[in-house]
Amino acid sequence: DAKTTQPTSMDCAEGRAANLPCNHSTISGNEYVYWYRQIHSQGPQYIIHGLKNNETNEMASLIITEDRKSSTLILPHATLRDTAVYYCIATGNQFYFGTGTSLTVIP
Amino acid sequence: DSGVTQTPKHLITATGQRVTLRCSPRSGDLSVYWYQQSLDQGLQFLIQYYNGEERAKGNILERFSAQQFPDLHSELNLSSLELGDSALYFCASTPAPLAGIRTGELFFGEGSRLTVL
Numbered sequence: 001d002a003k004t005t006q007p008t009s010m011d012c013a014e015g016r017a018a019n020l021p022c023n024h025s026t027i028s029g030n031e032y033v034y035w036y037r038q039i040h041s042q043g044p045q046y047i048i049h050g051l052k053n054n055e056t057n058e059m060a061s062l063i064i065t066e067d068r069k070s071s072t073l074i075l076p077h078a079t080l081r082d083t084a085v086y087y088c089i090a091t092g093n094q095f096y097f098g099t100g101t102s103l104t105v106i107p
Numbered sequence: 108d109s110g111v112t113q114t115p116k117h118l119i120t121a122t123g124q125r126v127t128l129r130c131s132p133r134s135g136d137l138s139v140y141w142y143q144q145s146l147d148q149g150l151q152f153l154i155q156y157y158n159g160e161e162r163a164k165g166n167i168l169e170r171f172s173a174q175q176f177p178d179l180h181s182e183l184n185l186s187s188l189e190l191g192d193s194a195l196y197f198c199a200s201t202p203a204p205l206a207g208i209r210t211g212e213l214f215f216g217e218g219s220r221l222t223v224l
Contacts (some may be wrong), residue, residue, distance in 0.1 A: 036213070043109065043197055043215030044150065087150075094163050095140065095199075095213055097150035 002027040002090035009102040012082075018075040020101050022088030025069040031092040033064060035073045037084040044087065044097070047073065078105045110134065113198050113216035121224055125186040128219045132179055132200030138162070139181040140201075140213065141173055145194040156181055188223045195220050 005023040012018040024033065034049040048055055048062045050071075055062045061074040075082055087100040110133035120126055132139050141153040143166075152165035156175035167173075170188075175181040185192060199213040 034212075038150075041144075041195060041218070041220075043111075043199070043217050044213070045215070046212045049212070094152060094155065094165070096152055096165070097142070099149040 001093055001096055002031055004088045004090050004098060006086070006088050006098065006101045008099070009104070011104050011106055012075075012078045014080060014105050014107050015077055018073075018078040018082065018103060018105070020073040020075075020086050020088075020103065021070065022073070022090075023070045024088070024090035027068050027090045028092070031090050033062065033068075033071045034089040034091065034095070035060070035062065036087045036089070036097070037082075038087070038100070039081075039084040047086075078103075080105050080107065109214040109216065111198060111200050111214050111216035113196075113219050115219055116217065117220050117222075119222045119224065120188060122188055122190060124188050124223075125184065126188065126221065128183040128185070128196050128198075128221075130181045130183070130198030130200075130216060132181070132198075133214050136200035136202050136214070137179065138201045138203060139175055139179070140199040141167075141181070141183050142197040142199065143194050144197065144218075145191075148194075150197065153183070185221070188221075190223050193221055193223045 002024045035047040036044040038044040050062045064071045085100040112131040137158045142150045153167040155162040173183045195218045197218045199215045
């Protein structure tokens with residue numbers, strides 16, 4: 001499983017797009033990039049995942065660079081309820097969560 | 108509601124004691140993961156079971172053990188408890204044995220909060 005690096009914390013204004021970066025420079029060809037978030041002390045919630053193509057769902061968009069060494073999770077119109085810790089995981093095997101990025105959406 | 112049920116939601120016990128945490132996975136999910144989250148810490152992977160067999164081990168202490176039963180529910184046993192074992196313990200389930208196969212999405216329960224006094 002590839003090591004991932006994320007900023008410790010970020011702020012975003014309500015209504016603006018939140019762009020959360022993740023570096024996974026050692027990712028191998030069969031490893032997926034997953035994003036989860038954890039609101040306060042609730043169970044983590046799946047957001048999106050992808051292998052090499054960009055992905056979009058009702059929650060977010062995932063942009064993966066062509067060399068797959070980094071990715072960005074985009075929340076297009078952040079709301080206060082998006083304040084959470086966001087975890088990026090690169091894996092083809094186990095789900096190892098790091099410490100993630102603490103996103104604060106500011107009114 | 109993720110469909111994963113964990114009991115008890117809260118548990119307070121004393122050092123040296125033993126507790127059992129229970130997890131019922133989503134209907135049809137064969138894979139169960141256990142995670143520990145101490146105060147202000149990330150999620151630490153403890154152990155995974157797939158269809159009754161241990162699939163992978165993470166940072167699980169020897170004082171801790173787990174199993175998955177034929178009906179696919181799982182139990183995490185924590186013994187000789189120490190103050191540092193106070194944490195949220197999460198269970199997650201998925202249909203697949205590995206990330207990336209099919210959806211590979213983990214569905215988490217709401218956790219069991221253990222307090223050791």
